Amino acid sequence: MRLEDTFYQRDCLLVAPDLVGKLLVRTLPDGTQITLRIAETEAYRGEEDTACHAHKGRTKRTQILYGKAGQIYVYLCYGIHWLLNVVTGEEDVPQGVLIRACVDAKGPGRLTKALQVDGHLNDTSIFTSRELWIEDDGKRYDIVPDTRVGIGYASQEDQMRLWRFKMGAELAEGQEITK
DNA sequence: TTAGTGATATCC
DNA sequence: GATATCACTAAA
Numbered sequence: 057m058r059l060e061d062t063f064y065q066r067d068c069l070l071v072a073p074d075l076v077g078k079l080l081v082r083t084l085p086d087g088t089q090i091t092l093r094i095a096e097t098e099a100y101r102g103e104e105d106t107a108c109h110a111h112k113g114r115t116k117r118t119q120i121l122y123g124k125a126g127q128i129y130v131y132l133c134y135g136i137h138w139l140l141n142v143v144t145g146e147e148d149v150p151q152g153v154l155i156r157a158c159v160d161a162k163g164p165g166r167l168t169k170a171l172q173v174d175g176h177l178n179d180t181s182i183f184t185s186r187e188l189w190i191e192d193d194g195k196r197y198d199i200v201p202d203t204r205v206g207i208g209y210a211s212q213e214d215q216m217r218l219w220r221f222k223m224g225a226e227l228a229e230g231q232e233i234t235k
Numbered sequence: 236t237t238a239g240t241g242a243t244a245t246c247c
Numbered sequence: 248g249a250t251a252t253c254a255c256t257a258a259a
Contacts, residue, residue, distance in 0.1 A: 098254075107254075117243060135241030137255050154254065165255050175242095206254045 059190050061183060064125035068144040068151040072099040073221040075142075075153060075190065077197035082171040083187050090171060092158035094190070098204050099219040100141075101151045107210035110150030120179050121150035128188060130168070130178040137165030138174045142182060142190075156220070196231070198224030 059078065064071060075097050082090045100108040100121075109131075110118040120129045121143055129141040129152055145151045154164065161167045168174070173188065182189050201218040208215075 100254080109254080112244090115244075131254090132240095132242055134239080134253060134255050136239075139254065141254090156254085163255070204254075209253080 057192060058183075059192055061126055064142060064144050064182070065146070066144065068099040068101050068153050069219065071142075071144040072097045072153045072219065073199045073201075075155070076199055076221050076223045077195060079191040079193055080155065080158060080171070081189050081191055082173070084172055091191075092161060092167075092171070093223070094155060094157075095159050095162075095223040096155075096157035097221050098154040098156050099151070099221075100154060101219070102149060105151075105210075106214045107204060107207040108150065108152075114150070118150060121152050122148055123179075124181075126182045128177050128180050128182050128185070130173060130175055132175065133165070138168040139164045140168050140171075140173055140177075159223075196227040198227060200224045 063074070075094050078094050080092045080094055084090065102108060103111050103113065105111055110121045114122055117131065120127055123143055124147055125144050127143040129143055130138055133139050140155045141152045142155070143152045155167065156164050158167055161170045177185070177188055200222040202220040202222055203216060203218060204220045
């Protein structure tokens with residue numbers, strides 16, 4: 057079932073690992089529906105996080121991160137690649153989760169290329185959009201934390217945070233996630 | 236390893 | 248108005 061607003065209204069450090077293993081559903085303009093399981097996410101958390109776009113304050117580009125949880129934030133990186141994020145947490149607190157990879161689509165740029173995601177989805181709601189949303193099919197996976205990548209400009213302290221979450225082995229019914 | 240690409244932010 | 252920067256990828 058489609059994830060609800062309460063799922064995204066939590067801290068990005070809770071949402072990011074929870075999104076791993078969920079299903080990303082994309083409906084193309086021609087009606088084709090693609091479903092990919094999310095394999096890797098990263099949390100970007102507030103103005104204190106020097107790796108977060110919003111750490112220098114609110115700008116035209118980052119104002120979406122200050123908005124409501126569940127807004128889709130798509131931005132162009134290196135002039136070529138569209139990266140897909142979802143806003144999380146409370147309003148006026150800039151944080152979000154980057155969807156970094158799905159099963160069979162490794163790399164955020166490849167992911168959005170495969171799903172034909174671009175700027176027109178920026179600042180749309182993941183609850184009401186008919187083009188893109190996330191579902192939970194009940195499966196649970198082990199979560200493997202790791203350091204974030206591609207943030208060489210961030211502070212040493214922030215680079216060391218284990219705010220990247222990768223999909224591990226599938227868990228049996230009732231089995232708890234081990235830390 | 237290196238080049239390419241273009242929106243954004245920052246500097247004149 | 249101009250330019251430096253960048254959460255990447257593909258080709259070699």
